[in-house]
Amino acid sequence: MSVQVLAGHSQVARRSIAGSSSPRSTPSRRHGDGGLGAEALRRRAGLFCVFPYLDAASLLRAAEVCSDWRFVARHPAVWTRLRLENARVSAKFLSSLSQWCTQTQSVVLINLKPRSRRADETREEYHNNTRGSLEVGVEAVLRSAGGSVLHLSVSQCPHILTDRTLWLASCYCRNLQTLTYRSSSHPPGQEVLWALGAGCRNISSLQVAPIHPCQQPTRFGNRCLQTIGRCWPHLRSLSVGGAGCGTQGLVAVVRSCVHLQVLELERITDLGLQAATELSRDGLQSLETLVLTHTPVSGQAIMHFHSVCVNLQAIVVHISVSDYFEEPETQEAQTLFREILSTLKVLQKRPGLCDVLQVKAEGFC
Template sequence: MTESVNEKLWNAISLDGLVRKAQELEQRLQSSREEALFRTANLNSTTALWERKYNDHAVSDDKSYTLGAVNDSDSSRLDQLLADYQKLAVHATANHAEVKRLKQELAEKTYELDNLKGYFEYCELSKQKETTLVSSCIDDARETKEVSKAESKEDEMQDNVTKAFSVSPSDNSTEESTATVEKCDTIANAEPQPTYDTHGMALLKIFGYLTTWDVCVIQGVCKRWQKVAQHPSLWRHIEIKDVMIPVSSLYNMAQWCTATEKIHIQGIIPTPTLDDEELNAYVVRQKGSFEPALAIILRSSSATLRSIILDECNIMITQRVFWLISVHCPQLNELRYSSDEFPPTPAALWTLSIGCPNITSLHFPPVFASSFVAHFNDHCLASIADGWPYVRTLSIGSPSVSSEGLHFIVKQCQYLQHFCIMYCQQITESTVALLCKSGLRKIQTLTVMFTRISAKAVVYFIRNCRQLKRFELHLGYSDYFNEDPSEDTILKYKMIIKNFQDLLKYPDIQQVFKLKTNYN
């Protein structure tokens, strides 16, 4: 019995080793927290020193409030302070990611440890019960034998009676004791049943391959499935695409999103109109209908949420979502938003920058079929440049974006590494020279999509951006000609494409430049 229990327990996993690993994870978690606090303190002190230095030089200049009065030594000092500031910010972000990873690993190990503890306690309890039962059975058998022997001695004087009482009772007692001992051995050899739910763990593993909407649906199968489907590990990444989901489902979903890291909502299908409902009343009812439930989800996952993607959600998500994100998601790192009815505005972007200053990846792709795409203009780019000067990845696009708006971005966002320009106005060689002079020092990936640009401008980009690893250009006929295709315009378009293809003959340009054409 003892050997079988020990084999099943220790062959599965060493309980002591798991406890020690959990304790080590807790110590690493505490050390990471202390290091993050130390880095944050250094970051704040460096920021205060940089601002004080900047203000001293600004006050000393009576004519203008610029950095022009700062001498060379002070300028180098300011550059060094800014570099230290950025370095500390990177360390703080890395420590925060390490703390999050350790928390997740510790939660998984704690869950497994609890299951093993329950199994171990059950085995110990089973052994105690079986030992008590076997000892009691043996004691009963011994008492029965002693009673039979005493009765046989008392009846020795009577031969017939003694035989009757000495043979049959002793035989009966011996048989009963033997049967009792065999029964006890059978009970002792029986394998104990574990207390942890292996079936639930298997379901949790299977449910991990389902989509978010499928997990919502299968909760109605039974209570066991409902309990497993509400496990926080299944709600780390919420992905809802091209479905008609009721708002009530989002309210129910919010109570399980305590460890959500990414939310991706795309192509939500509106609910149908009610009987005898007018179009205006339907629009009023659907406008912003997802925002209250989405606000509850954001509030539940505010401590862990890092990425939000909202693509073409019709009228059910409006510009008000920027305010909700700024209130509930202070640790957000990535945001992607596109809407054909409610594109970003300067006021909405300014609100978002107040509550989410740590965003390093912003994507605002245009919905070109929308009539409101022109509302995203240079003022929006100015809000982005002022709100997120340390942004690393940026995607913007609109026919209203000019070279002036691009200059705002390049001048303010000196740490930009990945830049995507879509459906913007013409980019000339003089525009490229101004952009390269103002910034793009750390640019690594540059994508220009459906924007009129010359071959000389492409060469200037590649030759002057030293860290550029990939320049991707998407071109179409409509980028250069507004009228319907004719023999003359098609011939001109082919000549333009040939100019770009000739650039691939140069080895230094061929390694970086990627051309995609033949779009209608």
């Protein structure tokens, strides 16, 4: 840990122990530490240097050790980042956490799981009863943090969090700068994106490509792309995709977002020379990184992007045989895919492209 980092947290510690936090978060008054001695103050200052690096579970355990640890572990100054991953949590649990999240700047929720199915519930009843079940808790966290939240990431939390989460962000997180929302069950629709754009005008990085396989594959489509272009013309980084995205919608978004530096296209149906020509003609002049994930791209399209996008520094292609063929297990599909892959490998050796093009193929060396 660097001296600068320690010094920064020491300053936070001094402010926190001195009772400079907001009226909503004054654990010092609750614990009555106004008469703490110098040794106790130094002890708490040391804890403030360490606890911000702990995850949520560790902080909750630390709060059970003693009064000093509880004071620091429950202080909003150490809850600037909330990350919950691969966990089974409830709305009540999130609501409890929200009381310490008044200074939270980053909220990351990944692969959260719903409660277990009860013995008297059918699968359909369980699905309906758990749909959106965490949204009350997430609302409590976002409401508590308010304008402090700069980064929000919700990924792989099917059913228990829907695209209503984006509407909640539009209500409470007006200073949001980066947003990731990845869902296989409830991809964002045009209406919720419009509401998000009205409430969060400062987003510069947006990742909203649906997770495959998607239960509503056409919900995110060209209208959503057009809405993104209208709401956030200053975007620097964008990740979109899915079966509903066509060349028309992609052209609309790159024409509006003229400052795009990073663009990821995931599972776009086709990206041939014609599509590449239309995209680069209407935008992408500031593009530095192009990521094509499970998008069937041609060698000609890659060469066109490289020749026209003068600021392009990296093209990352991640593909599999199933991206190009409906029956990927057939011998013909395997042979043709090897030829496509061979063409891309040859492009990697071309002058100018050797340091730019990266090709990753699933199941092939």
